[in-house]
Amino acid sequence: MPKDKYVNTVERTRSPWLTLAAVAVGSVMTGVDGTALTIAGPDLAVDLGASITDLQWVANAYLLATALALLPAGALADRYGRRAVFLCGVAGFTLTSLAIALSGQVWLVIALRALQGVFSAMLQPAALGLIRAGFPARTLGPAIGVWSAVAALGLAAGPLLGGLLVAAGGWSAIFYVNLPVGLLAIGLTLTFVRESRSGQALRVRTVLNLVRPRQFRVGVALVAVNFGALFGVLFLLTLYLQTHKSLDPVTAGLWLVPVTGVVVLSAPLGGLLTRRHGPLPPASAGLLLLAVGLGAMATLDLHSGAAQVALATVPLGLGGGLALVAATEAILAAAPPAEAGLASAVQQVAGQLGGLAGIAVLGSILAGGRDFTHGMHLAVLVAAAAVILSAPLAVLLRRH
Template sequence: MNTTEVDAPRVGQRPWLALAATVVGAIMVGLDGTAVTIAAPYVARDVHATLPELEFIANAYLIALAVGLLPAGRVADRIGRRTTFMIGVLGFGFSSVGIAFSGSVTALIVFRAIQGLAGALLQPAALALLRTAFDGKRLPLALGVWSGVNALAIGLGPVLAGVIVEYLDWPAIFLINLPIGIIAAVSALFAVQESHARDATVFSSLRTLLTHRTVLVTGAVIALSSFGIFGLLFMLTLYLQNVLGLSPIVAGLWILGPTATVVFSALIGGALGERFGPRWPMSAGLLFVGCGIFGVAGAGQPAGYWQLVLPALGVGIGTGLCVVPATNALLAAAGERLTGIASAVQQAGSQFGGLLGIALLGTVLSSTVAGAVPAGTTGVDDIAQGMVPHGVSADVAHTAFTSGMNIALIAAAGITVLGALGTALLARR
């Protein structure tokens, strides 16, 4: 007879230490995810990287992270969630040291890919640890704190990187990960007992999970929320620095508000999901995201601080409202036996949604800019980044970029609002 063995949750025994350990891991991954964008010019200077090589250095991490998430979830279920988390945070720390001391493009790409795989190990294992440490009533609160801090770390990444690069150098961004990883690993060791899932029918159960309506809908909601906020941040970063001429630190402070808002709205989303079920908080959250993106698109050019930040706050509020109820519903649908896989689905949805948002909005932006400038204009690729190439007036370049950005954001807003309708497929509880 096929049997399933799952270690019982260690409810009530150091759950807050477990939350602290997973939050530290989330901070480490979140900061590195956005901090590298500020450090990129300095990295290119030191290793003499071309622009395609620099893009490969950045994408090696994202691709390895996204591709490794689902296998990592299965690894967590098999060898243990706590063990997988500890391997992930320590691997992330040591690979970061390798990045800091890399002297060539090849070494940077290799260590960035290893870092992405380590991040893939620790993220689904972190959610599984929370499921093990907290009972059902307190789990939404823990998920809210974890999601909110993760979003805050992403928002703070460019600001902290700007300060570190200005006063130290870019390797310091990565060197701080090793002591942080050691702290997270030791905390996890004492916070929660090991948990596994051993099942001879796991692959058929996995197929059932991935075709479960709740899993499909909640995974799509998580992907759509990341699609909106990552696409928006990508556009705003170009607009603030290349069009408005803000420094990296100041631009990071501008987008800190929308990302910090996720911290508070995530707590509200968890409470609303517990009270009313996941469907309506997810739907309302996606509507907030879509309307906020549409508001940014209508801000005009040039847009002042409040013209951009007020609608962008709606995007942050909506993201927090929908992600925590969606994550809780996904974990509940999976059950304890497949918590690691379900956690990986959540993280994969977030990563692929963000990558799709950047890719799709970037494509719309580039194609719109190409059609907005006069035929034969040189430096169209530069204009698509908000820069002014030689021989083109700043007014023409910036008007073309802003037009492309607005059309891309309107498309993203429409897709997100349509996604809110899809939550009607989810049961109330």
């Protein structure tokens, strides 16, 4: 293979774990931002006079822009350099965070959140592409597990950190905190990460060939189902804790730690299991635990305490971590190394669209219930049914 055909083959001499550390710092920023902003919604509404529709657009503008930009961003990373695109994504995300924190109008926050979504789209597939390029096949699963655990740590810390920041400095503090994290990610990347690219342009045939393997399509479907269930549940839990149970932001953040924090443990476990046994066992176990957790959520009501909520939701985080890592590894293993960025973008698109669908569907079911408790119970049971129906797909995953 010519040297300029696939740069990764000549630049895998530097420790891949340093690459993983650098891209993980950048990736964790997006995880913290997403869940922390959920807690900050009420304060933002009071400060800027935002309506419920405005708050929905603050979240959806980011998700939609990310989903639309992911595939082009992944293709740019493969062709022009994953390190370069990753750095642009981190720098843009950081600067946009500063602009949002300084905004005084809700329409400007929405517009900047959309721009931030574009930079997030540049960051995420490039990060996974750098990991795919830097690690040999035998350690790719554990590496993805560690990366997923760090991302999950951001999600887990988001609610609690968001509550503390809002209490200390208002909603804008959530965006100010991205500045030192972004600068650290840029410094680590410039120091430890080497460039990798394939030099190939994005063509329709390339995309069609990429999604042709059955394992790739199955992995994408499972990622969408998992993100739909997890995003939908976090949406329901936030409303349940702050609206239905009237908890303050810090307390609500603490109650959300079990469901998000357990992913920090289950994600690397999923990577190890995938390495040793292939993606089928962790994917199957993860989907089963997801269904169990969703079913357990149907027992929660206004009088449920923190322990009962934790017992019901911990299986969600445990199952989500196992299944997502297995499905992600299956996607990347089925893709040619030269198209790692594009494959990562497809994985991210599946997650974003799955999350949007989960929030939309479960939110609509919640609104259609007789009361909040009835609507939440119906929503989580529908989500459990969707997870159970997707479980047979895991059988189609094969070991690499």
